[in-house]
Amino acid sequence: MTALLEVSGVTVSFDGFRAINNLTFSIGMAELRAIIGPNGAGKSTFMDIVTGKTKPDAGSVTFGERSVSLLKLTESEIARAGIGRKFQRPTVFEDQTVTENLTLALRAARSPWAVLAWRAKAADQTRIAALAAQVGLADHLPRKAGELSHGQKQWLEIAMLLAQEPRLLLVDEPAAGMTLAERERTTDLLVEIARTRAVVVVEHDMEFVRRLNCRVTVLHEGAVLAEGSLDHVTKNQDVIDVYLGRG
Amino acid sequence: MRLVLACLLTLICALPLRAETAADILTANAELVTKASRQTIGPVIDALAASGDPAAALVLEAWADKRLGLRKSDGGFVLLTPDADGYALRDLAGADAGRAAKSEITELKPNAGVRGLIATALVQFTLSDPDPARRRAALESIAKDPKPEALAPLRASIALETDPALFAQKQRLERLLTLRFDPSSAERIKAINSFGADLGLDLRGALNPLLATTRIAVAGDPPADSNIARPLKTGRDLTDTEAYDLLVAAKLAPARLTLEAQRTALVANLSGGAVGGIALADLNTQTARDRAYTALETAGAVPQAATDDEATAALAAHRFYDIYTEADPAVTTAATAALKSIGQKVAAMQAADLALDAMSLASIYFLAAIGLAITFGVMGVINMAHGEFITMGAYTGYVVQLYVPDYTASILIALPLAFAVTFAAGVTMERLVIRHLYKRPLETLLATFGISIALQQILKNVFGTQARPLTSPAWLDGALSLNDVVQVSYIRIAIFVLALLFLTFFLWLMKRTRLGLEVRAVTQNPTMAASMGINPDRINMLTFGLGSGIAGIAGVAIGLFAKVTSELGTDYIVQSFMTVVVGGVGNIWGALAGATMIGGFQKVIEFLNPSNTLAAQTYMILFIILFIQIRPRGIIALRGRAAGD
Amino acid sequence: MRKTFLTRSPSVLIFLSLLALFTLTITLASQGYGAGLVSTSFVKTLGKTLCLCLAALAMDLVWGYAGILSLGHMAFFALGGYMIGMWLMYARTEEIVVASLANGDLPATAQEIGQGIVTQIFGVVGASDLPLIWGAAHSLPLQLALVVALPGLLALVFGWLAFRSRVTGVYLSILTQAMTLALALYLFQNDSGLRGNNGLSGLQNLPYVTASQDVVTLWFFWASAAALGLTYLMLAWIVAGKFGSVIRAIRDDEARVRFLGYSVESYKLFLFTLTAILSAIAGALYYPQAGIINPAELAPIASIYLAVWVAIGGRGRLYGAVIGAAFVSLLSSWFTGGRAPSIPLGFGTLNWVDWWQVLLGLSFVAVTLFAPKGIGGLFDRLAHVRAPDRKGAPLGPDDGSLQEREATE
Structure with a gap:
């Protein structure tokens, strides 16, 4: 299986502090992967690097069959290349309706001229309706996103990600602030999505990770500490030390 | 003329002092004094100045002020103080000599040239005046308007000077006058070199006139005795038009036809709605007007004007030079060298x-x-x-x-x-x-x-x-x-x-x-x-x-x-915001760096383009906009969490 | 069933009909073509106000919709005025010079006419050659193209530099202000080629037109109204579509828009340039009515006033910009024109010419603090639109995002 995303030897430091230290990571074309690690392990920085928000001091990040380097691309170019990102806190456009939010995310040409000429076709409307239905927002299409509940915003954001049709999805703590039932639905949805594309889930909650039932990468001090099934890594002595404190 | 006078002055000053009173001298030369002219009166004034008589200064001053008169009754000289109905008289020593009606006195009215000579002679007295303030004033007036005549009295007064500051001032002024007016080139060069790279404005003011040039056009070689500053090349040092104007001024070539003159000529020769065979209505282009004028030239109706070809030929046949007004090349070379070394030091000082x-x-x-x-x-x-x-x-x-x-x-x-x-x-x-x-x-x-x-x-x-x-x-x-x-x-x-x-x-x-x-x-x-x-x-x-x-x-x-x-x-306000933005927000050192950079940059632009401070500000703002491209967060940027991103 | 653009935005139709009605009324009451109830100078004021409304529309698009507080749009406005002014002045001078040379003994050559024009126009700044930038001034089409091209190009270059280095928020505001100042200082120089602080004058005289000022004024009034109507229609169409959605998203949270794959910089550049061009067109219509333009028109303060009008009218709604600009500028000319009655106070007289600025400044503070929706908020009240309850949180993390009280539910 060829890798979709290859991160190798990446190092980044802020004012002398090494947030990421010679990190190497790869993920396949259709794979679900969980990344866990204590606070300050570099999980967010890792996602910042992949999505282009932070430029690393050293190392390479390549994406896709033709191994395009992501380091020279801007955030928007990386997004167009097929990497979607869901933030920890739901970030939807609160002044706009659910339909408008989904329309923004819908896969289509992104240049100003193209957007100016863009008109919703029947297929687009069907697609928006389907996406909204998939996340249970079918009845809320004309409402402003700002009025939705926290959980609904999370769902809306996930629907927006799906509308982008990314090949790689980076999801930061998707279950935060969700009810138990919503968590289960989220898990199912993520597993479902991962059948056709790569999904990286950053998560604190071990129970959630266990339900995802996938390979786990443990980050610590900006580097990979262990990788494998959840059972495998939880038996790893280093991981136990890090999580339970050195002692 | 001046040179001759200066020589004369030096000569006379060098003569041993004769024990004559001012009155004696005046009486002896009464004819010359009453009909004083610039050409002839020199020796008399000099004799007065050299007499050593303390009354001489008084007499000279009165003479210059038109207060010296001749009593008609005895032909004796008296000092006059005019009042309501005549004059109060004093003799030449200053003692009271009664009164006289206007008709009894012939006033002496020296012309401007004579007054100038008297004033120069008086300098010697003021330069040795007992009052230091008057001596200083005299020095300053000489420095402001240096004249060759001042050199001799100045030299004479140096030895007598008691005030050390004035002594130094006199010495410096003597050097400055020497380098400009001394008859001996060797003396002048010595004076020039005595200054080294002195930064004084007075020195530059004295040196620059030595290097004044005039522009000449000559057909063959330049006159043998001329001190050539540099040969000029048309196109590089002066434009063809300027060069041709020189030729015209030197009467080496005929004047060119100006558009205005051509127009006047055409209008003057207008007959029957046409000029030189060209209809009036068609004269709305320059080429048509040129053709009409040429036609008039052929007909002999207007004088021949230099054509472009002739002008080019004239330019090629002549050479152009900048000539120093100062005749001695050794002096100009020394002055050039001195100005050059001063220039270097001035540049360094200007940078400071x-x-x-x-x-x-x-x-x-x-x-x-x-x-x-x-x-x-x-x-x-x-x-x-x-x-x-x-x-x-x-x-x-x-x-x-x-x-x-x-x-x-x-x-x-x-x-x-x-x-x-x-x-x-x-x-x-x-x-x-x-x-x-x-x-x-x-x-x-x-x-x-x-x-x-x-x-x-x-x-x-x-x-x-x-x-x-x-x-x-x-x-x-x-x-x-x-x-x-x-x-x-x-x-x-x-x-x-x-x-x-x-x-x-x-x-x-x-x-x-x-x-x-x-x-x-x-x-x-x-x-x-x-x-x-x-x-x-x-x-x-x-x-x-x-x-x-x-x-x-x-x-x-x-x-x-x-x-x-x-x-x-x-x-x-805008500059202040710029200072903060350029320097880096949230940091006092940033404001300092920003202020230094903006201040420095603005001064440098003003220096490069001194006539235009508005442009300096424009360029500075453009520079800041570009600078932000390189360092969007300013010179001293905070990174990490403190930067708030 | 799809709703058409106009039925979705009823305000556009209302606005356009009101504008048409207004134009018709003024025309019928004017001295040029109507009953003579309204003086020509007042028609001029109204026409100029329409141009200011047009500039305010541009400002609203760039600030109200996209959150870019540009303090440089009046510079583009003035540049547009300069570009049209160059043709007006050149052509008018040419007309005069040709007429005066026609009385000469010989028919004038092209050089003589050219020299005459240069002497007439540039005598005051002591120039004897036609500056390079006047190269196209003889041609109306070229100079009209420059009205759009020069400010557009300047905005493109400046915007590219600024947005590329991700200058946002107040930094961008200050930078645009600096740009305006730089341009103004440049134009103040005598050797800028635009007559230094003399500026261009006599612009109210259309060359080769014999109609009276009463009539010409109405032509410009119509042109301004038409430009305003067309621009309003175009901008309403732009903001109603997906493009409007994108730029509002950029206003509230531009990082998120980037992660959706939109090149935020391109959008900002597009908007900045488009609105600069619109401002320039507004300026090109304004200054022939004003008659004179000089570099003082580019003072940074003018651009801030533009923002003030939009804010007082209510940003993020097109009619708000128009109302704000019309209301404040008309009120301003009423107060500063000495027509407002002075108020006698016990200790002195409140003279509005002196105190209007103070009132304007303070009322602006009040609007910012207490009524961020501006005058547009009144319409919301009429339509029973209420602000959402967001516990004081704005709609997005960015500096330009809407506040809770500006949003509508």
């Missing part, structure tokens, strides 16, 4: 002067921006009314001076008072407006702009539109001058010192006091600071008040050298 200028401009920008660096940099509050706070400070100074006439005292009162006034204004503004707009920088910008226009108009209504005086104490007038190139006015030094004081004060406040600690805490993490028992509201209020108060003090300082109008602050 520029640096000082830049530094003082930087301290003004720093003073204006330091308050902003606090409110905008530390608190993230953009205060468009900052400029009006500066204005308020300046007006506070003006009002204080209305009540306290002593300038030193009034400035000392105005500084803290301006701080108090603008501190209060700042705190009021923070309480009423800005507090409600934290985290909304764009709204803050617009709201404070509203305050800015309101304040500006209020100030205009109260103080009027004309500039108000804010006078600096007398001890701040004048300039510290290191030499003729480098000068710094005391007021700029004072502002520089003030800027330094504020830098120190700010550093002390932020790093060494409880308030500074709390300010830093609130800036970095207001929530955490609040949970530590710090009241962020109070800290924000104080910080804003502090920033505004410093603006007031800056206003007093700026008001001392700028015009105090209600628009004073507006002139500084």
Whole structure:
């Protein structure tokens, strides 16, 4: 299986502090992967690097069959290349309706001229309706996103990600602030999505990770500490030390 | 002529003094004196000057003032003091000699040339006058308008000089006159070389005339005795038109036909609606007019004008030179060399002067921006009314001076008072407006702009539109001058010192006091600071008040050298923002670096393009826009969490 | 069933009909073509106000919709005025010079006419050659193209530099202000080629037109109204579509828009340039009515006023910009024109010419603090639109995002 995303030897430091230290990571074309690690392990920085928000001091990040380097691309170019990102806190456009939010995310040409000429076709409307239905927002299409509940915003954001049709999805703590039932639905949805594309889930909650039932990468001090099934890594002595404190 | 006179003077001065009184000399030369002319009277005046008679000065002065007369009755010379109906008379020694009616006296009225000679002769007396002030005045008048005639009396007076300062001054002036007027080239070159790379403006003023040139055009080789500065090449050193004009002026070529002359000629030869066979209506292009004129030339109706080909040929047949008016090449070479070495030193000094200028401009920008660096940099509050706070400070100074006439005292009162006034204004503004707009920088910008226009108009209504005086104490007038190139006015030094004081004060406040600690805490993490028992509201209020108060003090300082109008602050607001942005937000060193860079850059552009300070500002702003491309966060950028990204 | 653009935005139709009605009324009451109830100078004021409304529309698009507080749009406005002014002045001078040379003994050559024009126009700044930038001044089409091209190009270059280095928020505001100042200072020089602080004058005289000022004024009034109507229609169409959605998203949270794959910089550049061009067109219509343009028109304060109008009218709604600009500028000319009655107070007289600025400044602070929706908020009240309850949180993390009180539910 060829890798979709290859991160190798990446190092980044802020004012002398090494947030990421010679990190190497790869993920396949259709794979679900969980990344866990204590606070300050570099999980967010890792996602910042992949999505282009932070430029690393050293190392390479390549994406896709033709191994395009992501380091020279801007955030928007990386997004167009097929990497979607869901933030920890739901970030939807609160002044706009659910339909408008989904329309923004819908896969289509992104240049100003193209957007100016863009008109919703029947297929687009069907697609928006389907996406909204998939996340249970079918009845809320004309409402402003700002009025939705926290959980609904999370769902809306996930629907927006799906509308982008990314090949790689980076999801930061998707279950935060969700009810138990919503968590289960989220898990199912993520597993479902991962059948056709790569999904990286950053998560604190071990129970959630266990339900995802996938390979786990443990980050610590900006580097990979262990990788494998959840059972495998939880038996790893280093991981136990890090999580339970050195002692 | 002058040279001859100078020679004569030197010669006569060298003669042994004859024990004759002024009266004797005048009487002996009565014929010459009464019909004095510039050409003939020289020896008499010189004899008077050399007589050693103390009355000679008196006589010469009276003569120049048209107060010397001839008594018709005995032909004796008398000094006149005109009054209502005649003259009060004194003899040549100054003693009273009775009165005389107008008709009894022949007034001597020397012409301007003679008066000039007398004045030169008098110089010798004033140069040796017992009163040092008069000697100094005489020296200064010679230095202001150097004449060859002054050289001899000056030389004569040096030996007699007792005052050391005047002695040095006389010596220097003697060298300066020697290098210009001494008949011996060797002496002049020696004088030139005696100065080395002296920076005095007087030296450059004396050297430059030696190198004055005139432009000549010659058909063959230049005259053998001419001192050629450089040969000129048309196209490189002078344009073809200039060169041809030289030829015309030297009558070496006929004048060219100007468009105006052509027009007049055509109009004059207009007959039957056509000129030279070309219809009047067709003369609306230059080529048609040229053809018409050529036709007239062929017909002999107008004089031949030089054609382009002839002009080119004339230019090719002649050579052009810059010729020194000074005939001796050795002198011009020495002067050139001296000016060159002076030029190098002047350039170095100018660089130093520029640096000082830049530094003082930087301290003004720093003073204006330091308050902003606090409110905008530390608190993230953009205060468009900052400029009006500066204005308020300046007006506070003006009002204080209305009540306290002593300038030193009034400035000392105005500084803290301006701080108090603008501190209060700042705190009021923070309480009423800005507090409600934290985290909304764009709204803050617009709201404070509203305050800015309101304040500006209020100030205009109260103080009027004309500039108000804010006078600096007398001890701040004048300039510290290191030499003729480098000068710094005391007021700029004072502002520089003030800027330094504020830098120190700010550093002390932020790093060494409880308030500074709390300010830093609130800036970095207001929530955490609040949970530590710090009241962020109070800290924000104080910080804003502090920033505004410093603006007031800056206003007093700026008001001392700028015009105090209600628009004073507006002139500084954009520069101040630029200073903070270029330097890097949230850091006093950033404001310092920004001010230094902007001040320096502006001075350098002004130096390169001195005629145009407006362009300097344009270029500076363009430069800043480009600079932000390279360092978007300013020179001294905070990274990581403190940068707030 | 899809709703058409106009039925979705009823305000556009209302606005356009009101504008048409207004134009018709003024025309019928004018001295040029109507009953003579309204003086020509007042028609001029109204025409100029329409141009200011047009500039305010541009400002609203760039600030109200996209959150870019540009303090440089009046510079583009003035540049547009300069570009049209160059043709007006050149052509008018040419007309005069040709007429005066026609009385000469010989028919004038092209050089003589050219020299005459240069002497007439540039005598005041002591120049004897036609500056390079006047190269196209003889041609109306070229100069009209420059009205759009020069400010557009300047905005493109400046915007590219600024947005590329991700200058946002107040930094961008200050930078645009600096740009305006730089341009103004440049134009103040005598050797800028645009007559330094003399500026261009006599622009109200259309060359080769014999109609009276009463009539010419109405032509410009119509042109301004038409430009305003067309621009309103175009901008309403732009903001109603997906493009409007994108730029509002950029206003509230530009980082998120980037992660959706939109090149935020391109959008900002597009908007900045488009609105600069619109401002320039507004300026090109304004200055022939004003008659004179000089570098003082580029003072940074003018651009801030533009923002003030939009804010007072209510940003983020097109009619708000128009109302704000019309209301404040008309009120301003009423107060500063000395027509407002002075108020006698016990200790003195409140003279509005002196105190209007103070009132304007303070009312602006009040609007910012207490009524961020501006005058547009009144319409919301009439339509029973309420602000959402967001516990004081704005709609997005960015500096330009809407505040809770500006949003509608």
